[in-house]
Amino acid sequence: MNFTRIVHTLHPPCHGDRLQQQNTRHILTFHDPGLYAALRQQWLTSARAGAASRVFWAPLAQCIIAPSPLAEQIEKKWRHEAVTEEDSTIHLSGLSSRTGGGPGIPWGVKAIKAPQAWSISTGYGIKVGVIDTGIDVGHPDLQHSLGRGINLVHRGLPPFDDNGHGTHISGTIAAANSTRGMIGVAPRSIIYPVKAFDANGSAYVSDIIAGIDWCVRSGADLINMSFGMQTRSRSLLDIVNRAGQAGIVVVASSGNDGKRRAIDYPARYPQTISVGATDRKRKIASFSNRGQYVDIYAPGDKIMSAWLHGKYHEMSGTSMATSHVSGTIALLLAQRPGLKPAAIKALLQRTAVPLRLQRGISSSEGEINTLKFIREGLRG
Template sequence: MDYYAFWQSVHEEIAAGPYGERRILTFHNSRQYAGALAQLKQLKARRTGLRKVKASPLIRAFIVPAAGAFKLMRKYASLIAVEEDSRIQIHSYSSSSVAQTPPSSIPWGVRAIRAPEAWSRSTGVHVKIGLIDTGVDFLHPDLKASLASGINLLHRGMLPIDDNGHGTHIAGTLAASGGLKGMMGVAPRAVIVPVKAFDHSGAAYVSDIVLGIDWCVQNRIDLINMSFGMKTRSKALHEVVVKAYRAGIPIIASSGNDGKRGGDYPARYPETIAVGAIDRKRRVASFSNRGGYIDVHGPGEKVSSCWLKESYKEMSGTSMATSHVTGAAALLLALRPGITPRELKLALRRSTVPLLLRGGQKRARLGGGALDAVRLLRIGTRAKAGARRAEPGAPE
């Protein structure tokens, strides 16, 4: 393969067309991808158009402006797969007005999953949570002690500062540590690693998510929270989710807010942990998607958490439910750092408590039960002890 000619063709089409939509180009052969990547690095300094090309080595992919993909689709059809770079949205359903103080130091959802009762065993210390979202408010007093620098995929070199609010809200439920003066999240000693993939409107491209997961795998993040979704399948997104799964990094994803059976991707991929939302009465929230693929339900209705400019806000959605589940998973990972994504999913499913049903609902059609952090730690660590006893020569 002539790698120079390949990139020259991309450069010419980028220069000729407007920069708008994008395409994901995935190489079938890892050796050819490596050759193309090496050539790209050499040419970027001299071909300014190629600086718009991004790479995901984890799935052997390049993200290029759509204008640069047309010739490639014809000329290199046997070597690469071309996928449209679709848009994807955060999962927020409704919100209330902003307040300067939290209604409670420990929000109802954190209490409902019994996180405070679990803190005597684990607070999630040192567990790194990759938060692929809109960024985080680095100045919020309840989050300062919980944040790592992370990465801004939209503006490399800048901090992943939140210009929407959704990411900050998720971060608060995950690991706020404001004590009595602020609010406490589910895993107050975990480390949030913000990965800004979404813009101020809460929209991103699939390729931004691919690059975010790729970055999390390369930087050995322990756990990934993904409170967003799309209606259609993406081969590239599924492939990078599988890569993270095989690398031992659990991905916890929200099911969506359409109030229907079925749900959004990536939650519907079997390699993720799919989350639905419940209300204060432990019933499936009216807006939550449902189905047998959902592994666990978390509090998602009128959840108060951190917001921009050192404030707080009440929001509803499966996004909020997902942050409770990810926080509880961090509590378990602190005790079992080697737990696999499959083991974590099984522990979550086995430790849930039954949902309360609305009229006419059948539990089997709703998916897993309600999250319980105390039961999760007990069942999750018991599985580890059982595995040790099963080893040859292990003490009884």
């Protein structure tokens, strides 16, 4: 097969700033792994700097992400070799509230009985990929919980957080400052920050795909995805599948629209663990999506956690609930490495505590109980 034709397509003549101004992108997923591998290899040996900055590769998903004019040219010539999808945007699942002081052990961490489980596990060494807005690398509560990361918004720079959401999520999972700051659910786990979202809390689906790809190749044990969208993406589903096949647990937020029979993607994919939010009364929070597609609930209302510039902030959302679940899973994986995602999901549901009765809520819907989850998981 003539790979040179494809590579030439990806290196078009320069037409002023037209491509630089082009914001829309497409995701091309190749059917044949051999074709994709050969194409990528030839690209890497012949790419010019200008074109290289416009085309991105996700080897795990066998994807090329390219500006629309380039993608359209590839699609015309190779429509039988690849599936093309327009690159859409995706948003965070957190609702901002107020800034506050150091919380010690936040109420949500206490409510799920995480402190009682710390004599069994603190999540030592478990790598949690947090695909979000980055992280405050200088936050004192996260200094001992920070691993390697990547910035997909400003490539080549560290994953600095310019929004706050990613730092908040990371704090709930892995903050470890018992003297002056806060403690997260799994204080000895390691955050692998992936900055895919900009300062406004928006990201491209292609950057989520690239982030999952990076987490898998970097050896993450689980991935926290506190974001969602209402449209289905075949490319995103494909790489979530591949992450699961690699043994990586993917935890995703159900969304903040208060819906009873629908949740956001990617949480709606059965390959993820979908999370809804509860309040201090152990009732489903008014903003949380709920129903049959939600696998587990966790505290998500008025959650205090780490914030930018070493501060703290209170936020609400299924984003916050998701980080409690990710931390809990990290605790178990530290004691039972290699436990399969499907087994973890089943265990979460089996050990959940029934929610307070509400109109329209099934008795089968439950809130996470970290201590019970860990104990039962170690018996299995």
